[in-house]
Every structure is written in structure tokens, then in C-alpha cells.
Amino acid sequence: MHFDTEVVHGGQHPDKLHRAISPPIYQTSTFAFEDADQGARLFKREEKGHIYTRLSNPTIDLLARKVARLESAEAGLLFSSGLSAIFNTIVTLVKSGEEIVSDDTIYGGTFALLKNIIPRLGIGVKFIDATDYDRLKNEITEKTKLLFIETPANPTLKIIDISACAEIAKQKKIPLCVDNTFATPYLQRPIEHGANIVVHSATKYLGGHGDIIGGVVVGAKEFIERLWDDAKEIGACNSPFNAWLILRGLKTLTVRMDKHCSNAMKIAEFLTGHPQVERVYYPGLKDHPGFDIARRQMSQFGGMLGFDLKGGKEAGKRVMNSVKLCTIAVSLGDVDTLIEHPASMTHSTYSDEELKKCGINPGYVRVSVGIENPDDLIDDLKQALAKI
């Protein structure tokens, strides 16, 4: 099946009891055993079945299987948030005394997790520029147990060559984990480029409507079983209703993404020619340093972009305070257009030096382009830029 058919039908069948097209929401904490012996068999894993929703639930499992299928992975697991998905992946793979190598440009929350919390568990973290492939090779040591990247990266849309990283990870015999939140499996499937694990903030494009928090991890069946074994004790589960909302969002993933991408390209082109704009960051622009790699590993360039203004931070503030249709808010991947200032908001966990090192300028403004009419969005930005 083609991807746009997969998102609608993949893994989903009318329910056996009433032939409902929409999957049932199994809104239950626990599941009744036929008798005491069956309960014991389920706990011993001698029989397959559901016990308790922190361990598994039919609506949640359906979603996890669906995302795995879309990502060309064997299996998946749903988490309470994207950060929970990343945290649980780390604790399943890396233990005290070992270390992680991560690209330096990542979501500010992930950065705080890696910088402040993971080291408390005795796990070392090295942040490096993963597009420096020679350095990457040298930084991965015997102690390194995970290579982590985001591409396109939040917030600068930095592009990293997944195949090149996968090759290095393979040589070093460690897994490569890619945060695919910005691209979604419609635009980029890291496992097809050699990655081992893919994580998502399902809060974003997978859900698509800004009404839930969730995270997903997909990968090999053996790894997902280990992850499940740990996650069920950590209590990182999500709710059946959230899983259902993500399932519903996924049905329109391809039509939403097509619109996000075409709108973003039009806005990037508009901003490129604007006299107040210093630089536009969008991987679909030919002068973006990652354009060739993005063209190779993505089918379209996504719905996220950013820009620096000639007037710096004050001008950026003026634009954010002047937009009428766009909303000043963090998060991304919603049908609504959202605008924010990474240095003081999503990436305020970075110090000034860390921001500088990653090229997140003080005046940089990030836009999650929605699915509104692009002319209305351009008009809104035009009137806001005129206020500088």
C-alpha cells in the first residue's frame, strides 16, 4: 500500500463485536481474568492478553503498531510524552558508568534531560556537532552506548545525514536513535536509512491538533520488548483516549503534511525577499547548508522554519507581539500556526554560550507553519514585520 493509504487503513480493521469503523477506546484501568489460574498465566507471560493499562491496552497497542508500521519498524511503544519516550529509551540502553553521544542541537527539554538529569544516573553525555562525521567517530568510545540525533533539528532546522551516522554507529556497534518529530514518517523514515530506533513527540504532527501530549518509540521487536519491560515499572504509559486521538490524527497525516510543507515553502520564499529579514532557515531553500542531504533523505522539507531579523531580538519581539493570525506559543505540528522565540522559550535551557555554539541567535524566531491559507499567513507576517 502507498503511504497515504497506510495512514488510513494500515493495521486497522472494523471492530469484531459491532463492526465499528473507528477503533474502540478501551477506557479501562484493568482487565478481568477468566479465573485465578489465567491471571497467573498472564503474569508469567505464558498466555497473551491484557492485565492492566500501565502494562498494555488494546487502543494503545493499536497506535503503537500503527506508528511502527509507518516507520518501517518491527514494533513500537506509546509513552506519556516525547520526553518520556526519550528518557525510557536511554535508561533501557545505557547504565551508570556508560555514556551517550548526542548532537548539540536538540529540543531544549531533551537538552535539559541530557545535561541535568541523565548525568545524575551516572551516565555521561557528550554534546557534539554530529555533522562533523570525523569528530563523531573519534568521540564514540568503548563507553558509548547510544548515538542520539534530531533531524531536522529543533530549532534551527539543522540537517544531519542519517545514513552517515548509521554507518558510524554500525562500525562502533552502538544503536542510532533519531528523533523524527519534525519530519514525521511521511517525509522521512530513519530506519530505512540505517537507524535502529526512532522516537517521536506524538504531541506534534502525529496527533496534529494540539490537544494531547504523547511520545512513541519504534524499533526492533527485541528492543521494544526490553523497553516495555522497563517502562511498565517506570509508569511511563499514556491513556487510551490520547492513543485514540493520535490514531484519529494519523488518518490525515499526509494531507496535513502536504499543506504544512507547501505553506512553509511559500512563507520561506516570502521571508527570503523581505528587507527586514537577515536570514531564513528552511531546509527546502537551496542555500540551506543541509539542502542536498534533506533532498536525499526527506520527501518534502517539512512545516518548520525560522528567521533572524536585521533588528535582532527587539525586532523579533515586535513581530511576535504584532501577529494576529499566528499564535505566540511553544509546541509545533498543530493545524494552527505557532510562533515563538527559542532563546527565551523552548531553548531557554541552553546557556548563552551553548546557544551561540549551536547558532541559535538571540533574535531567532521559530515558526510552526499551520494549514491555514498561505496568503493569510503571509499577510499576517507582512503587517507584523511592518511594525518593526
Ligand SMILES: Cc1ncc(COP(=O)(O)O)c(C=O)c1O
Ligand atoms: C523534537 C522534539 N522532541 C521531543 C520533544 C518533547 O516532546 P513532549 O513535549 O511530547 O514531551 C519535543 C517537544 O517540543 C520536540 O520538539
